[in-house]
Amino acid sequence: MRATGFAVVCTALLLLGGCSGEEKPAAADAAQLASAAGAGTQKARSSKIALETTAEDGRKVVVTSSGLYEGANSKFSMVAEIAGEKRDLIYADGVLYYHLSDAQVRELKTDKEWVKITADGKDALSAANGALMTDVVEKLDPTRTIERISKSGKVTKSERTDLNGTATTHYVLDLGGAPAEVWLDGDQRPVQVSMDKVTVKYDSWASDVVIIAPPPEAIGDSR
Numbered sequence: 503m504r505a506t507g508f509a510v511v512c513t514a515l516l517l518l519g520g521c522s523g524e525e526k527p528a529a530a531d532a533a534q535l536a537s538a539a540g541a542g543t544q545k546a547r548s549s550k551i552a553l554e555t556t557a558e559d560g561r562k563v564v565v566t567s568s569g570l571y572e573g574a575n576s577k578f579s580m581v582a583e584i585a586g587e588k589r590d591l592i593y594a595d596g597v598l599y600y601h602l603s604d605a606q607v608r609e610l611k612t613d614k615e616w617v618k619i620t621a622d623g624k625d626a627l628s629a630a631n632g633a634l635m636t637d638v639v640e641k642l643d644p645t646r647t648i649e650r651i652s653k654s655g656k657v658t659k660s661e662r663t664d665l666n667g668t669a670t671t672h673y674v675l676d677l678g679g680a681p682a683e684v685w686l687d688g689d690q691r692p693v694q695v696s697m698d699k700v701t702v703k704y705d706s707w708a709s710d711v712v713i714i715a716p717p718p719e720a721i722g723d724s725r
Contacts, residue, residue, distance in 0.1 A: 528660040528671050535673055535684070536652030542690030543644045547571055548711040549691070555700040561585040568711045569644070576643045577713035594715040596620075600627070602722075614722025644692065654678045668693055 529535035553565040567580040578593040590601035598619045607615070617625075621632045659674040663685075670685040670693050682697040695702045 528662075529657065529673070531657055532655035532675060533652045535655070535657060535675075535686075536648045538690040539644070539651075539684070539686055539692060540648045542686070543571055543648070543692070546689070546691055546707040548707070548709055549704045550706040550709060552703045552705075553700060557584070568709075568713065570711045570713050571644060579711075579713045592713060592715060594713055597715065599716050599721070610722065612722045614720055616716040616721045618721055651675065651677065651682075651684075655682070665693055670694075 529538055548568070548570045551565070551567040551569055553563075553567070555563050557563055561584055564583045565580055567578055570577045575595075576593075578591075580591045580593075582589050582591065587603075589603070592599040599616050600619060601616055602610070602612075602614070607613075617627060619628045619632060621628075623629065623632050654677055656676045657673055658676050659672075661672050663670055663672045665672070665685050668687055670687055673684045673686070675682045675684065677697075680698065683695070684692060685694045687693050689707075691707050692702075692704050694704070
């Protein structure tokens, strides 16, 4: 089965993890930045996310998401809009669930609304996207992306600045030749991240986020 737009969403999703609080000194290097942002993210535990980018074929990609950050048990609920077409995705319990369109339901001749994609799945959808899904989940989890920054990033500039009404510290980084920008609020939580032509914005930190996998009776076979 061909899941329209799914691969585009996966390649677009790049994530760190937040907007008030006591002003903290700017991090001197990537390790300090990662430590501060990691602590702020883990303390808040959840946020809302908005992502915008443009696919290689020119289509606009907009993703709105809620994230619940619990390490290996992190969960995400997403609505992805690609050229006006919307899709719901849920990541929970180590599985990515994809909500079928009406056309896909008819194509599969099923009464199930969801299919699941796993890293080692043998079905067509998992075989095509399982490895990509694993990469996406790592980017969705802010603690994992922060760890990447601590290992390969270098802070080249930092400054105090106002971003859309929020007092932030703006960092410019070199990630092994790839530029990135990170804005942290006074509680050391990401407010915005720009990387690889993708802009991700974070708000509503420590909000009440509940993410539950679809019920088993609603999950079908994607083959």
